[in-house]
Amino acid sequence: MDDTAISRPPRRRRKDARPAEIIDAGLREFAEKGFAGARLEDVARRAGIAKGTIYRYFADKEALFLAAARARVVPVFDDADAFVEAFAGSTRELLRLIVTQIYGRLVETDLRVLIRIVLAEGAIFPSLTEHYHREAIVRGRRLLDRIVARGIARGEVRPGPAADLPIVIVAPAIVASIWKMAFDRLDPIATERFLAAHLDLVCEGLLVHGR
């Protein structure tokens, strides 16, 4: 009784749709298993294709990952840049909205796996690290620098060591992402609680008081 032979759909050429399907399947597997732990056999199954087909579109596993990461990261920063560009309110409100967006688009989504993967596998695959640095870190830091400079110019941000290294401002969100990935199953902490603590710390710690 071979069910596989009966129920298997006939092969179909779907050249235009395939890359995105493979990327999506890849990102899911990378999210669950990490880069090394994700098997291309599983990616292929998820995408409904044969493993060899992956190589028609991506040179190798790393190329698939890079494509998947890029597809996810670029829109996020494009949106954030546009948002900050257009924003006209107080720095407190801007921080609140940006930090909230970080939670909505990083902490609570599978984009957070990039943190895991780069940290975990970056030493073995330096190109992952370089790529992520270029696509996400440089852009993220530039955005934070911009928010801080704007705040200082408006007299709303207190100059000091924290304003000079704004990456510390988003550190709680990074830790929340790590928590969600590694410990939430054992020891749940609601995202809202991280967000509230984060905003509390950063608004009190960075802003000029009373502003």
Place this chain on the structure above:
Amino acid sequence: MDDTAISRPPRRRRKDARPAEIIDAGLREFAEKGFAGARLEDVARRAGIAKGTIYRYFADKEALFLAAARARVVPVFDDADAFVEAFAGSTRELLRLIVTQIYGRLVETDLRVLIRIVLAEGAIFPSLTEHYHREAIVRGRRLLDRIVARGIARGEVRPGPAADLPIVIVAPAIVASIWKMAFDRLDPIATERFLAAHLDLVCEGLLVHGR
């Protein structure tokens, strides 16, 4: 010309010293390559033993890692607990000293690899996550809770969402550890700068002002 055959030291039994030597070698390999990337062949070479010898002392790779992690983590928390217990000064000073210690004993040492490894491999090896949670996270959080409660009782810490979730207080150090591991080569940020920004943010963000 086989140099190996001439220069190889005779086998010697060193049962009592071996476990620590293997642990030390293991931790170094795990630090460089991550858990999955570290090869027991390399651990053995580093320890000056044959690979099979590792299995005389540790059931498998995971057992080696757990032993290595434990050997490193437990003393750090023992010291920190004792320090906080004995400390009689202001919360500002206590935070300064504890955060500085975190940088000295985590960010700047190979202990930071535990973050990487748990994050990377925890999904595949749940026992790693559980172990680390029990040994490090629970203790760490308890210590932070204690510092905050002490500070609130002395009127030095501002109650609020950040005080309710003190893990955000050490988030910059976690991010600094990640930075050191993943990005420092591409984009160096001096530890002192992280430390200054961290203390600036946390002292301003958490402490009652003027205290």
Place this chain on the structure above:
DNA sequence: CCGTTTGATGACCCGCGGGTCATCAAGCGT
């Protein structure tokens, strides 16, 4: 309709590395 192109398949290759175990020999006890 038919020949050609090319997207899709899955059996297979092969290097990698965790783990095994027969053999060796250090060291102890008598």
Place this chain on the structure above:
DNA sequence: ACGCTTGATGACCCGCGGGTCATCAAACGG
């Protein structure tokens, strides 16, 4: 000195998974 115990060795096993490629067949163009 010798037999026994047990720590150490390294050749080997074998499963895993990334990548290959001969074969198939969908789809296009004449």
